[in-house]
Amino acid sequence: xxxxxxxxxxxxxxNGVMVGLMYALIALGFVLICKATDVINFAQGEFVMFxxxxxxxxxxxxxxxxxxxxxxxxxxxxxxxxxxxxxxRPLIGxxxxxxxxxxxxxxxxxxGVAVLIFGPDTRAITMPVGDMPINxxxxxxxxxxxxxxxxxxxxxxxxxxxxxxxxxGVAMRAVADSQQVAMAMGINVRRxxxxxxxxxxxxxxxxxxxxxxxxxxxxxxxxxxxxVFPVVILGGxxxxxxxxxxxxxIGVVENLAAGYFxxxxxxxxxxxxxxLVMLIVLMIRPEGMFGRRRIERV
Amino acid sequence: xxxxxxxxxxxxxxxxxxxxxxxxxxxxxxxxxxxxxxVRRGAIASVIGPNGAGKTSLLNMISGFYKPDTGSxxxxxxxxxxxxxxxxxxxxxxxxxxxxxxxxxxxxxxxIMLGRHVHMKAGILxxxxxWGLAQREEVRHRARVEELIDFLGLQxxxxxxxxxxxxxxxxxxxxxxxLALDPKVLLLDEPMGGMNQEEKEDMARYIxxxxxxxxxxxxxxxxxMALVMDISDRVSVxxxxxxxxxxxxxxxQRNPDVMRAYLGGVAEEEQAx
Numbered sequence: 352x353x354x355x356x357x358x359x360x361x362x363x364x365x366n367g368v369m370v371g372l373m374y375a376l377i378a379l380g381f382v383l384i385c386k387a388t389d390v391i392n393f394a395q396g397e398f399v400m401f402x403x404x405x406x407x408x409x410x411x412x413x414x415x416x417x418x419x420x421x422x423x424x425x426x427x428x429x430x431x432x433x434x435x436x437x438x439x440r441p442l443i444g445x446x447x448x449x450x451x452x453x454x455x456x457x458x459x460x461x462x463g464v465a466v467l468i469f470g471p472d473t474r475a476i477t478m479p480v481g482d483m484p485i486n487x488x489x490x491x492x493x494x495x496x497x498x499x500x501x502x503x504x505x506x507x508x509x510x511x512x513x514x515x516x517x518x519x520g521v522a523m524r525a526v527a528d529s530q531q532v533a534m535a536m537g538i539n540v541r542r543x544x545x546x547x548x549x550x551x552x553x554x555x556x557x558x559x560x561x562x563x564x565x566x567x568x569x570x571x572x573x574x575x576x577x578x579v580f581p582v583v584i585l586g587g588x589x590x591x592x593x594x595x596x597x598x599x600x601i602g603v604v605e606n607l608a609a610g611y612f613x614x615x616x617x618x619x620x621x622x623x624x625x626x627l628v629m630l631i632v633l634m635i636r637p638e639g640m641f642g643r644r645r646i647e648r649v
Numbered sequence: 650x651x652x653x654x655x656x657x658x659x660x661x662x663x664x665x666x667x668x669x670x671x672x673x674x675x676x677x678x679x680x681x682x683x684x685x686x687x688v689r690r691g692a693i694a695s696v697i698g699p700n701g702a703g704k705t706s707l708l709n710m711i712s713g714f715y716k717p718d719t720g721s722x723x724x725x726x727x728x729x730x731x732x733x734x735x736x737x738x739x740x741x742x743x744x745x746x747x748x749x750x751x752x753x754x755x756x757x758x759x760x761i762m763l764g765r766h767v768h769m770k771a772g773i774l775x776x777x778x779x780w781g782l783a784q785r786e787e788v789r790h791r792a793r794v795e796e797l798i799d800f801l802g803l804q805x806x807x808x809x810x811x812x813x814x815x816x817x818x819x820x821x822x823x824x825x826x827x828l829a830l831d832p833k834v835l836l837l838d839e840p841m842g843g844m845n846q847e848e849k850e851d852m853a854r855y856i857x858x859x860x861x862x863x864x865x866x867x868x869x870x871x872x873x874m875a876l877v878m879d880i881s882d883r884v885s886v887x888x889x890x891x892x893x894x895x896x897x898x899x900x901x902q903r904n905p906d907v908m909r910a911y912l913g914g915v916a917e918e919e920q921a922x
Contacts, residue, residue, distance in 0.1 A: 525752050
């Protein structure tokens with residue numbers, strides 16, 4: 352091999368970080384639910400997709416971007432509340448398989464319903480940031496991507512603060528830690544479950560709007576959900592810091608694989624590199640970098 | 650729930666908590682059978698009995714974790730038999746757990762602050778939206794929590810993760826968290842279990858102080874007969890789910906059924922081991 356191209360690597364890493372922040376934001380939706388309610392939500396990608404469809408639909412009707420984003424957030428909060436109430440609450444205490452299957456079913460339903468309502472065409476969401484690439488030294492990035500990264504950082508920071516410092520966040524951690532003990536503190540556990548789903552709805556809406564603006568909106572967008580699993584396994588299923596670090600690592604790994612291996616082998620490594628990382632993590636540290644080690648009492 | 654917490658609805662010395670004829674079965678096992686216990690306001694009432702006597706099941710029914718199959722539980726004139734655990738906590742009944750149940754990843758301070766949850770008026774939404782109110786509340790509650798931290802000598806541990814503390818200290822933090830509810834009735838499930846003699850005596854002192862300073866009614870489940878006899882006003886003895894004796898510590902100690910249950914229980918345990 353010739354000389355190592357630092358410039359090229361730098362571009363790959365910067366792009367990886369940008370996309371990794373998006374993964375982190377989307378994974379955050381997953382982590383919120385897992386943290387508070389112990390549910391593994393296989394429909395996270397579909398949440399993002401649905402949010403993007405709502406925003407694209409509203410924008411397509413001629414309304415402005417901010418209105419579209421707001422409607423998407425409200426719609427997703429309502430969807431989160433509704434699903435918790437109708438689908439997940441009846442399954443409380445029914446075992447992990449029932450819940451997992453329910454969320455997988457939910458994912459399929461959401462994909463279908465989105466096409467039923469919005470049609471199969473690819474739609475666009477245009478962020479009001481122009482399309483002149485922004486120059487960051489060696490790399491120039493599309494403004495939509497930069498805006499996405501900034502939005503991700505803001506939300507990740509807000510949610511980290513929320514869980515660490517705010518009273519509601521601390522109570523939610525208590526619910527996640529032990530529902531029984533939380534009840535003994537007078538905490539209404541069901542209300543916090545609903546809140547977790549609503550918050551996941553907000554995060555998914557933000558993710559959907561930004562991701563949709565970058566990729567265009569059709570039901571393929573739900574595939575981003577597949578990136579959530581390597582991220583959360585790497586970071587830890589119930590850790591916000593884990594989602595951030597995991598998202599960044601997966602984003603960078605994916606881009607490096609795309610830049611260095613894909614040209615050699617003719618493509619494809621970008622898609623499975625994150626899963627390779629996931630498999631390795633599962634073998635050496637199954638609870639992830641920041642996850643709680645669960646101790647089963649017998 | 651519209652329960653006025655400031656005004657005691659029961660005068661001192663009157664029956665505050667009346668458990669009447671409660672039973673609980675798990676499959677074919679009769680965990681608790683037709684047990685009645687009446688606790689006077691301001692009393693320290695203990696429930697003793699060998700392993701598997703149904704003590705914790707009884708406590709779980711009072712705190713709402715189990716619903717009794719029969720019988721009723723009345724607290725301050727309100728029938729709480731069917732209340733949810735969170736509602737019972739809001740009524741002013743706090744509890745600790747046999748296997749310490751702290752939120753182990755959180756600091757001692759966060760744990761105790763969570764005990765104030767029932768007193769925080771700002772709801773989920775308003776505290777997300779309206780910071781001022783939530784902040785002011787926070788300060789007020791923090792003052793009460795600091796009192797409890799002083800009371801239990803936890804000053805140096807505020808910022809420590811609860812899970813990292815020594816066993817005896819964790820028991821103490823759990824007591825602080827229960828006290829943070831400002832409970833009218835405090836349910837303690839083996840607060841001295843697994844402690845050495847010195848720690849046990851400290852804990853007994855705290856329980857007496859709580860009872861004296863704040864007039865809190867205490868229902869105590871314990872294994873250690875000697876300590877129970879020292880600090881209790883009334884003692885109830887359970888054996889195999891049934892109440893076999895009740896009275897002052899002196900009366901209970903003289904009761905032949907109690908001797909038999911305890912000695913028999915020990916003998917059986919030893920056989921099993």
